[in-house]
Structure formats: structure tokens, C-alpha cells
Amino acid sequence: MNKDLTRGPVMRSMLWFALPMILGNLLQQCYNIADTLIVGRFLGKTALAAVGSSFSLMTFLTSILLGLCMGSGALFSIRFGQRDETALKESARASFVLILGVTLLLNGLAFACLDLIKSFLQVPDDVWGDMRAYIAIVFAGIFATFLYNYFASYLRAVGNSVVPLVFLAVSAVLNIALDLWFVIGLNFGVAGAAGATVIAQYVSGIGIMICALIKCPQLRALCSRSPIHASRIREIAGYSILTCVQQSVMNLGILMVQGLVNSFGAAVMAAFAAAVKIDAFAYMPVQDFGNAFSTFIAQNYGAGKQERIRKGLKGAVLVSVVFCVIVSALVFVFAKPLVLLFVEAGETEIIAEGVRYLHIEGTFYCGIGCLFLLYGLYRAVAKPGMSVVLTVISLGTRVVLAYLLSAVIGVTGIWWSVPIGWFLADVTGVVYYFIHKEKLLHFGESNLKRTES
Numbered sequence: 001m002n003k004d005l006t007r008g009p010v011m012r013s014m015l016w017f018a019l020p021m022i023l024g025n026l027l028q029q030c031y032n033i034a035d036t037l038i039v040g041r042f043l044g045k046t047a048l049a050a051v052g053s054s055f056s057l058m059t060f061l062t063s064i065l066l067g068l069c070m071g072s073g074a075l076f077s078i079r080f081g082q083r084d085e086t087a088l089k090e091s092a093r094a095s096f097v098l099i100l101g102v103t104l105l106l107n108g109l110a111f112a113c114l115d116l117i118k119s120f121l122q123v124p125d126d127v128w129g130d131m132r133a134y135i136a137i138v139f140a141g142i143f144a145t146f147l148y149n150y151f152a153s154y155l156r157a158v159g160n161s162v163v164p165l166v167f168l169a170v171s172a173v174l175n176i177a178l179d180l181w182f183v184i185g186l187n188f189g190v191a192g193a194a195g196a197t198v199i200a201q202y203v204s205g206i207g208i209m210i211c212a213l214i215k216c217p218q219l220r221a222l223c224s225r226s227p228i229h230a231s232r233i234r235e236i237a238g239y240s241i242l243t244c245v246q247q248s249v250m251n252l253g254i255l256m257v258q259g260l261v262n263s264f265g266a267a268v269m270a271a272f273a274a275a276v277k278i279d280a281f282a283y284m285p286v287q288d289f290g291n292a293f294s295t296f297i298a299q300n301y302g303a304g305k306q307e308r309i310r311k312g313l314k315g316a317v318l319v320s321v322v323f324c325v326i327v328s329a330l331v332f333v334f335a336k337p338l339v340l341l342f343v344e345a346g347e348t349e350i351i352a353e354g355v356r357y358l359h360i361e362g363t364f365y366c367g368i369g370c371l372f373l374l375y376g377l378y379r380a381v382a383k384p385g386m387s388v389v390l391t392v393i394s395l396g397t398r399v400v401l402a403y404l405l406s407a408v409i410g411v412t413g414i415w416w417s418v419p420i421g422w423f424l425a426d427v428t429g430v431v432y433y434f435i436h437k438e439k440l441l442h443f444g445e446s447n448l449k450r451t452e453s
Contacts, residue, residue, distance in 0.1 A: 026281070035175070043189060052269060067243045073157040088218055093221050151208045182196050286369040375391075390425040
């Protein structure tokens with residue numbers, strides 16, 4: 001059922017809309033953790049390092065598609081808030097064609113550059129064999145990632161966050177079941193873990209596509225043979241490409257840091273692989289809340305409800321800060337038991353490094369929580385370029401400091417670079433908001449003409 005977020009109690013509407021998104025990605029993170037746990041426990045340290053490095057690479061590649069879909073979703077939400085069904089249909093078609101083309105190009109490049117990855121990420125020889133076997137299979141799931149994220153973004157944009165949850169849940173459960181069967185039962189190794197991922201991705205991608213076409217008559221326009229107006233392509237590109245750049249820059253920075261981490265050897269790689277999964281699980285709810293907040297802002301921005309936007313912004317900041325403080329305390333206290341989920345108790349070097357990472361990152365989750373809200377806000381009010389600026393500040397600082405500090409204090413310098421980057425980006429985003437607040441929140445006919453020109 002589609003939900004109109006321009007009506008009803010502000011925080012209740014936002015939280016109920018966010019809840020399925022949070023549950024869905026928690027399930028996804030449960031799968032990612034289960035995948036890492038199964039590989040780490042049953043295939044060993046080298047396989048864990050291989051899958052961990054592959055995860056960073058795949059996150060970067062899929063972030064390109066995710067950024068395009070998120071940017072398109074912001075425009076879909078604005079059109080939904082305006083009640084402009086014709087423009088919504090045309091935007092959906094233009095977006096589908098644009099992102100499909102990028103997907104096919106990205107998939108081809110991924111396979112073509114397969115053997116260049118080893119040197120780019122500084123993968124040790126003893127890890128590369130498993131990593132190559134893993135990514136050679138996982139790359140086949142890029143098209144499925146497009147299907148799921150495109151249709152999920154559309155459904156969320158029009159207020160339906162339940163259907164994407166259902167298919168994400170199916171994918172996560174199927175992933176875990178196939179992982180256990182392929183890796184433990186059939187002894188397929190890392191290739192089995194990769195195969196399980198791809199199969200589950202296609203089940204969820206094709207399933208949500210069929211469901212969305214049935215539930216949303218507007219999407220049937222995707223099958224139309226009528227020409228797509230160039231103005232719609234430009235409009236979609238204006239919203240989605242900058243969001244894509246933001247997501248890609250963010251994950252490219254993470255990928256560059258992964259290459260630096262790899263230079264410290266398999267033990268640090270394994271610690272990073274385990275700790276990053278815990279890290280992502282811990283702050284994933286506030287990331288999804290930021291995405292739900294963005295849809296709420298976009299619908300109300302399109303409807304011209306400035307006071308409702310202000311109320312939503314104040315409430316969202318309070319919810320995000322309270323959540324992050326609680327999670328930070330839990331991760332800090334239980335860092336060692338969490339790392340021990342992934343590695344044997346005898347792997348003292350891996351455990352110590354993983355705990356050190358979590359003690360540093362986990363203390364500053366409020367920084368990333370505020371940053372997710374700022375990303376969502378600027379995407380929703382047609383300022384995706386500002387999200388790019390904040391990402392460049394956050395990740396640029398992280399990459400530069402990671403290389404500088406690691407040369408002085410070792411791998412711990414990489415861990416400290418992250419919260420420093422969050423803090424600088426937060427300060428920039430908040431200052432920009434207060435300087436331009438009135439102009440940012442106003443959406444009228446002049447804004448509409450500007451975005452369509």
C-alpha cells in the first residue's frame with residue numbers, strides 16, 4: 001500500500017515508513033554477517049580476507065546503481081507529492097532506460113577489468129586466488145542488483161516500504177540457506193558463497209519487478225514504445241547522476257582505504273572484514289532512517305509544506321542522536337564478543353585489531369548518523385550537489401589522513417581518519433543549512449520550471 005507522507009502525524013508517519021526499510025536492511029546485514037561468519041569459521045582466515053576485500057569492491061560497484069536509483073527516487077517522491085501522475089510515469093521510463101544502460105556498461109567493464117583488480121587493491125598473492133574465484137561469480141549479480149534497487153526505489157518513493165522488505169527478507173533467508181548448503185554441505189568454498197549470493201539476488205530482483213508492475217499501474221509505462229523526451233532524460237540525469245557521484249565517491253574512498261588495509265597483510269584484512277560487518281550492522285538503522293527521512297522531505301517539498309519539513313527535520317535529528325548514542329555504547333562494551341563471532345579465540349592478532357577498530361569507530365556513530373540525515377535532506381530538496389560536497393569532504397579527509405597517519409602510527413591511523421572525516425562533513429552541512437535555510441525549503445512554480453529546463 002502506498003503511503004502519502006504529506007499528511008498525518010509527522011514523526012509517526014516517518015517512523016512507520018522507516019521501520020520496514022530498517023528491518024529489511026538489518027536482514028541484509030544479517031546475511032552479510034552470516035556469510036562472513038560461515039566463510040571465516042569454515043574456510044579460514046585467507047578466505048575471510050578474500051571475501052572481505054570483495055565486499056568492499058562490490059559495494060563500490062553497486063553504489064553506482066544505488067546512487068542512480070536513489071536520485072531518481074527523490075524525483076519520484078517530489079512528483080508523487082505534486083500529484084503529477086503524467087510526469088511520474090515519464091520520469092520512471094526515463095530513469096529505467098538510463099540506469100539499465102549504465103548497468104550493462106558497468107557489468108561489461110567489471111568482467112573486462114577482472115585481473116586488474118589485484119594490483120589496484122594491493123591484494124596479497126595468498127588471498128588473490130580465493131578473491132578472484134569469488135568476484136568472477138558475484139559480478140554476474142550486478143543486473144539483479146539493478147532490478148531490485150530500481151523497483152524498490154520507486155515503491156519507497158510513493159510510500160510503499162513494505163514490499164521491498166518482503167523481497168529483501170526472501171533474499172536474505174535464501175542466501176543463508178544456500179550458503180550453508182554450498183559451503184558446508186557441498187564444499188564449494190568461496191565460489192559456493194558467491195553462487196548463493198547471485199541466486200538470491202535474482203530471486204529478489206525478478207520478484208520485486210513483477211510485484212511492482214502489478215501494484216503500480218504507472219510502471220506499466222515502462223513497456224510503452226513512445227519516445228522518451230530529452231527533457232525527461234536531462235531531468236532524471238540532474239537528480240540521479242549527482243547522487244550516483246556521491247555514492248560512488250563515498251565507496252571509492254572506502255575502496256582506496258581497503259587497498260591500504262590490504263598492504264598490512266591477511267590478519268589486518270581479516271580483522272577489517274569482520275569489524276566492518278559489525279560496524280555496518282550497527283549504524284545501518286540510522287542510514288535507512290536517513291533514506292526514509294529523505295522520502296518524507298521530498299514528498300512534502302513537492303507539496304510545498306515547509307512547516308511540516310521543519311518539524312520532520314527536528315524530530316529526525318533527535319531520533320538519530322538518541323539511537324546513535326545507545327548503539328555506540330553497546331558496540332564499545334561488547335566489541336570483543338562481537339569480533340569473536342567471526343574468528344576463533346586463538347586468532348589473537350585479528351581479535352585485537354578488530355576490537356581497536358570498533359572502539360574508535362563505535363564511539364562516534366553520532367557523526368555518521370547526522371551525515372546520513374544531511375545526505376537525505378539535500379537529495380530531497382533538489383540539492384544533490386551538496387551531498388557530493390559533503391561526501392568529498394568526509395571521504396577525502398578519510399583517505400588523505402589514512403595514508404598520512406598510517407605512515408606514522410600504523411593501521412590505527414586508518415581507523416582514526418574515519419570519525420574525523422564525519423565531523424568535518426557534518427559541520428559543513430549544518431552551517432550551509434542555516435545560511436540557506438529559507439531558500440532550501442521553498443518549492444514553487446519557479447523551482448519546477450528550473451528543474452525541468
